[in-house]
Amino acid sequence: MNLLVLNLLLALAWMGFNADFSLGGFTAGFVLGHGVLWLGRPLYPTQRYFRVFWGSLGYFLWLLKEIVTSSLKVAASVLGFGEKVQPAVIAIPLDARTDLEITLLACSITLTPGTLTLDVAPDRKHLYVHAMFGGDAAALCAETKDSMERRILEVLR
Structure with a gap:
């Protein structure tokens, strides 16, 4: 069971x-x-319940923190004393392979203020993201992969 x-x-x-x-x-x-x-x-040696449960809770709390910090960053920019808006569309290479992994990553990116997932490449190897602060595309891509995608894959695999 x-x-x-x-x-x-x-x-x-x-x-x-x-x-x-x-x-x-x-x-x-x-x-x-x-x-x-x-x-x-x-x-129950084969059950992943505890790892998935605590990993999901940790990911939810981390995502909540990211949403708050991104909201503050966007609000500061809109009010004129934050980072200058530099919109860009970025192709992020994916390590995620399953529908669940890709969907969770895309939804998490879209939930974070200042970013919006646009599309998944037909070969499912890239995720196209619109970023409000996309001045340094390589850094944004690396940050997304190192933080968000890595955390999702740790929980689901």
């Missing part, structure tokens, strides 16, 4: 035993169930 489903069932059982059908009751049950499953992880 998938450990995520088992964790959700443990959370529901906790809610039932405590007759607390609230978000707090679910959260407490999920955290306790996660702890129980973590203690029993030697029983």
